[in-house]
Amino acid sequence: MSEQLDKPWILEKQLDELKAELAAAGFRGFVARQIFQWVYHKNNQEPASWSNIAKADRERLAALYDWRPLPVLARQDDEEGTRKLLFGLRDALKVEAVLIPEKGRYTLCLSSQAGCPLGCAFCATGAMGFRRNLTAGEIVSQVLALKRELGEYSGRLNLVFMGMGEPLLNYGGVARALRLITEPDGLNVSPRHVTVSTAGVLDGLERLERDFPQVKIALSLNAPDPALRSELMPVSRREGLEGLLAHFRARRLRQRITFEYVLLAGVNDAPAQARQLARLLHGIPSKVNLIPFNPSPGLRFRRPDEAAVEAFRAVLLDKGLTVVTRWSKGRGIRSACGQLAVREDGQGERKQ
Ligand code: SF4
Structure with missing residues (x-):
């Protein structure tokens, strides 16, 4: 294993990059595509087992790249079939990802950073601090x-x-991950089935919309007025709410933007705030996901009761908005929205 450490990791390679590298190393032109088929279409990262590649080529390939996927250090299931995986990164940091069964299909919830620098007040990941970006x-x-x-x-x-x-x-x-996920030679997932959720990073949003126009966007909104939002989400002091919403209005969108709204009892769950939210979203094709807060140790907020959630939802529906209440799955294993965090002792304990 340790001899693989210095080799380039195959999962970092785009197909065009791999083609160029293998051509320089004397491999025939189709080998890179064969590798992608094994790695991504067949989910097999063991060159020794690849029957359509010559043994001598397989041995050379095994020596050239690190083929190991990230190790899964722990699995946790809840009673509804939600499964959380804890991954060990090569530098010993740990991150989590969650598999969520939903009406005959599955949602895969992915991490993009170890920790998070944005420090949203209701989020266990934010409370962890920031370690580094994931590759x-x-x-x-x-x-x-x-x-x-x-x-x-x-x-x-x-x-x-x-x-x-x-x-x-x-x-x-x-x-780079989105290319590997959406390209036919990679994981071949339709970009329409991929959602990137952001707290509101406008320049990144503009790049995403330009580079991946079919990928869906979700904005974590959480408060209908700038002052409260800045209190809950410090990023809002830099990227103001009005600027973000003006961006969505100006784009004349063909697809709806999902607005996530974590309901915090007594903070942002009053019917008057629902009316304010409806006014704010006027003119933007929207879907609102209401997420009753999932308590995490050390976070000061409470989950609203069902009556408060229903009253908030009723106001939005009355104003003509599409609303879904997400009573998050996975609470029992701390994998519901806002609960993903890895403790320093390496145990898994997700964001809103
Ligand atoms: S909600 Fe998202 S952006 Fe905010 S701290 Fe958590 S992970 Fe970071």
Whole structure:
């Protein structure tokens, strides 16, 4: 194992890069595509088992690259079938990803950073602090591992960047991962089935919309007025709410933006705040996801009761908005929205 440490990691390679490297090393032109088929289509990262590649080539390939996916250090299941995986990164940091069964299909919730620098007040990941950005290989390795958990399942997958970290502060790593995830020679997931959730990083948003116009966008909103939002989400002091919403209005969107709203009892869950939210979203094709807060140790907020959630939702519905209440799955294993965090002792304990 240790001799693999200095080799380039195959999961960091785009197909065009691999083609160029293998051509320089004397391999025939089709070998790079064969490798991608084994690694991504068949989810097999063991060159010794690849039957359509000559033994001598397999041996050379095994010596050239590090083929190991990230190790899964721990698995936790809840009673509804949500499964959380804890991954060990090569530098001993740890991140989590979550597999969520939903109406006959699966959602894979991915992390983009180890920790998060944005420090949203209601988020366990933010409370961890920031360690570093994840590489493309570290992101696609989460997808490969979660797919492996699904065995023979070949139905629809939704991928959401809603795990640990702010994806648009790691645009380089996330964009390279998105290429590997969406390209036909890679994981071949339709970009329409991928959602990037952001706290509101406008320049990253503009790059994402330009580079991946079909990828869906979710904005973590959480408060209908700038002052409260800045209190809950310090990033809002830099990227003001009005600027973000003006951006969405100006784009004349063909697809709806999902606005996530974590309901915090007595803070942002009053019917008057729902009316304010509806006014704010006027003119933007929107879907609102209401997420009743999931308590985490050390966070000062409370979860609103069902009556308060329903009253908030009723106001938004009355104003003509599409609203979904997400009573998050995975609370029992601390993998619900806002609960992903890895403790210093390495135990897994996700964001809103
Ligand atoms: S909610 Fe998202 S952006 Fe905010 S601290 Fe948590 S992970 Fe970071």
